Amino acid sequence: MLSSDQAIEFYRQMLLIRRFEETAMELFKKGVLNGTVHTCIGQECCSVGVINALNRQRDVVFSNHRGHGHFLALNDNLEGLMAELMGRATGVCGGIGGSQHLHQGNFYSNGIQGGIVPVATGMALAEKHLRTGAMCVVFLGDGTMGEGVVYESFNLAATWQIPILFVIENNRYAQTTPVELTHCGALANRPRAFGIETICASGFDVEEVYARATELVQRVRSGQPGCLHLDTYRLAAHSKGDDTRDPAEIAAYWQKDPLKAFGASVSATARDAVKRQVETRMQEAVASCLQGKSQDFARYRERMGDREFART
């Protein structure tokens, strides 16, 4: 059971993520954002519930192409993330990484499906080797479960007793493809086949996610990998506007909107205060980013050691 302060804080984080994603889509439509953007609208409980069960000072979070929510839940750096999406020098990766390739503090993401899973496992092995007491969490989607390297990582995490928590956010679609067309059996049974303790929870209920994640985090800290399988749903398109799902299905899931549902458990006064705070931060961040500049390319190239013609 969350305390009232905790509930307000969870709501704030969820709203921050939601508003960030909505703002990103608006900016994209206006042509301000370059490239593409994958939003996690509807999946906010997954990042907030899991990441609040961690020790933010020492634990490490690995994410994927749909990683803004994970990033904000861990680092709360709305300004740095917005600047990164807009390609500004002040972005968390100087505008090089963009939406899918983020790093700040204990957060890493990459745009290759499943590729970062062994990296997370190796970092968790290093934490064990160095006896830091830290653990790693890596977020996967149902689509990622098609990648072989995920199972190499499950096998090694279990065999070597590595302190890592795998979180499968099953939003039922890999881009446009329903999970039933591409995957057999229950996804949760896959980590179980490696002896990894796996718990299933509803990704629409942040309290439940937080409670189950807390249980698993305790287990992982004792030196065994764990897996949390979350049923969730992406309420917006895969990226930009490409959506081939049945509108009636999407509408039905909007009825279960986790932000609205959880918001009802927070007092109207607190909700309004949080909304005002998030809105102000968002507007200031966007305004500041619109004024920002890209970093100097020649200097970036030099810092990265591109000496190709210097040595000839």
Add this chain to the structure above:
Amino acid sequence: MSTATIVSDLNRALRECFLADGRVVLWGEDVLSPYGGAFKVTAGISADFPGRVFTTPISEAAIVGMGVGAAMRGLRPVVEIMFGDFLLLAADQLVNHAAKFAGMYNGAVKVPLVVRTPMGGYRGYGPTHSQSLEKHLLGVPGLRVVAVNHFTSPGALLKTAILGGDGPVVFIENKALYSQSVQLGGDGVLEVTELDDESGYPMVRVVNFSKGVKADLTAVSYGGLSLQWEQALRDLAADEIRVELFLPTLLSDLLLAPIAESVSRTGRLLASEEGTRGFSFGSEVVARIAETVGTKQRAKFRQVGAARVVIPSDKSLEREMLPSSHALVTAALEMIEL
């Protein structure tokens, strides 16, 4: 001067790295004592450094990927891929992870990972255990590719990679080299020197003539082909063909100036490699030298490499497919006579 074998030199260097730095860890397939890896480079290490050497399942992508993660958290992992051919199973980890992180995270991350692997043929292992695939990794921003040859201490290169590096290194050994002796300094026929720069990976210069004599031909090669070149240089010396051979050890960031300077004197460049010809180290060297020297004077260029077919298992066919010392001699003579 003959010293240790390549494999014992590598083993000694690994031990020295384990002793020098507690952050050094190692994993790969079948690396534990008493086996010590398919080619024995890790012999005895797991027994002498308990808790720091791990045997892995046959999971090349995870072997490399976990090395990336451990390196980012402050360890200095050395991972072994049993045969270079299997490196392709970890290509995504090398290109999209190990090599990418520093750049895409704007310089905030370092990945001091060493991926050791033996490449090369001449041993009859056939199509999937004999290739020289490093050309596919040359030109990847952020990825260093280092190759040993038998004219410089491979152990010294390995120590640079493990202890001195701040980014990922693919460290190419060569199966045909392992049992050979390291030849430092040269002998009555060959003179060996090392051209060092700040990189820590010297380029080896081998000549088959004495000081004060003008070279006829500039040659560039790398890796295990140093063995074929040693024979070729001796044969050419007998014919009084004077060759200045350069063997870079850092393939991904070539030190071109000494090669260009040599070609400006000889007017001839023979680029050679064990791997299949074209889209390769040799073609890059030729192109880059042509861009510099070729604009100032006429020069002749020639490449020698493996035939562009699958490597045959049959001994005589493999010998025909891979470059031989005879092929190097023939190419050198043709360049000079034509």
